[in-house]
Amino acid sequence: MSKNKAKKTDWIPATLSEYDGVRFLHLDSIWVQGAMRIRKPQQLELEYVQRMMAWMLWRDSETLREGRAVQLGLGAAAITRFCHKVLRMPHTTAVEINPTVIAACRAWFHLPEDEARLTVLNQDAATWVADAAHWQTAAVLNVDLYDHDAASPVLDDELFYANCRQVLAEGGLMTVNLFGRDASFARSAARIASVFGSDQVWSLAPTKEGNTVVVAARGVQVPDREELERRAANIESRYELPARKWLRLVRPLPLSIINQLRAEPQT
Numbered sequence: 001m002s003k004n005k006a007k008k009t010d011w012i013p014a015t016l017s018e019y020d021g022v023r024f025l026h027l028d029s030i031w032v033q034g035a036m037r038i039r040k041p042q043q044l045e046l047e048y049v050q051r052m053m054a055w056m057l058w059r060d061s062e063t064l065r066e067g068r069a070v071q072l073g074l075g076a077a078a079i080t081r082f083c084h085k086v087l088r089m090p091h092t093t094a095v096e097i098n099p100t101v102i103a104a105c106r107a108w109f110h111l112p113e114d115e116a117r118l119t120v121l122n123q124d125a126a127t128w129v130a131d132a133a134h135w136q137t138a139a140v141l142n143v144d145l146y147d148h149d150a151a152s153p154v155l156d157d158e159l160f161y162a163n164c165r166q167v168l169a170e171g172g173l174m175t176v177n178l179f180g181r182d183a184s185f186a187r188s189a190a191r192i193a194s195v196f197g198s199d200q201v202w203s204l205a206p207t208k209e210g211n212t213v214v215v216a217a218r219g220v221q222v223p224d225r226e227e228l229e230r231r232a233a234n235i236e237s238r239y240e241l242p243a244r245k246w247l248r249l250v251r252p253l254p255l256s257i258i259n260q261l262r263a264e265p266q267t
Contacts, residue, residue, distance in 0.1 A: 011099060011100050012098065013028060014027060014033075014098070014100040014101045015027070015028060015104075021037060022038065023109065025075065025104060025109065027098070031146075033101075034076025034078055035049075036077075036078060036110065041110040042086050044078055044082055046078070048179075048209065049078050051211075051246060051249075052079060052175045052213055053082070053241055054175060054213060054215055054250065055140055055142075055173035055174075056231070056241075056243065057228055057232060057235070057250070058173050058215065058222070059139075059173065060231075061234045065087045065090075067169065067172075068089065068092070069083040069089045069092045069139065070093045070094075070095070070138045070140065070142070070167065071083075071094040071095070071144070072125040072142070072143045072155075073144040074094045074095075074101050075101075076105060076109045077094070077110070077111040080111065080118075080120070085112075086239060087239075089139075090117065091117050091118070092119070093119045093121065095125045096121070096123075097122070097123065102122055125143075126155050126160055129160065129163035129166070130163050135166040136166065138168055139168075139172050140172065140173055141164055141167055141168055141173070142175050143155075143174060143177070144177040157191065158191050161192050165195055165216075168218040169218070172217070173216070173218075174217075175213055175214065175215050176188070176213070176216070177211055177212075178214060179210055189203065189214055189253060190257050192214055193216075193253055193257060193258070195216075196218070198258045200220065202215045202252055202253065203215070203250070203251060203253065205249040205251070229244075231243070232246065232247045
């Protein structure tokens with residue numbers, strides 16, 4: 001994905017591979033942009049994608065499926081399919097700048113055509129979140145924006161995260177996939193925390209592949225441990241996601257990042 005507009009011929013074409021019953025999406029490289037188990041298309045196959053659903057722990061079980069879910073970066077449409085088909089959110093919106101990714105998801109990854117509860121937009125995510133018409137409209141925002149090099153997030157500055165926060169309704173939650181070195185994670189996490197506040201940002205331990213999922217909230221009160229454990233049990237029983245494991249892996253923002261924020265001059 002790219003921040004800039006480009007001609008149709010400039011887009012890296014989406015390709016696929018298959019191995020052991022799993023179909024993978026690529027952007028002309030070895031890096032996996034998404035995956036789907038062919039016989040279980042609604043199942044979240046990749047571990048980091050499962051962890052992108054950790055926002056479910058911060059929402060009451062009774063209101064878990066309420067509101068609008070938005071994905072920035074379609075990947076193999078795993079989260080979009082899950083929110084639309086499994087959670088059955090009232091509305092799911094996905095924003096993807098590369099038209100070949102959208103076409104691939106429709107052809108190979110069971111992405112339905114648009115309908116009353118589903119909208120897939122071929123747009124720039126930065127432009128979409130900056131549009132005030134979308135502010136305070138989402139209960140959940142999933143951000144996974146990497147290009148074919150998978151070196152760092154395509155959109156990763158404070159203005160972008162500030163607009164992401166604006167997109168969230170009060171009590172809304174954002175998850176972000178951060179992939180790469182510790183220093184890269186620290187920079188990105190510090191930017192998110194500077195916008196959301198360090199007490200509204202958490203992270204899960206990295207996967208073995210190096211993906212670290214950050215959860216950021218807009219005005220969320222964290223429940224006690226007993227309630228979190230009840231929510232995790234509900235998520236596991238209803239949606240077959242490893243929520244108890246998420247609970248063991250989640251942690252407050254590292255103290256080093258908090259100290260870094262405190263040391264920065266206030267403007």
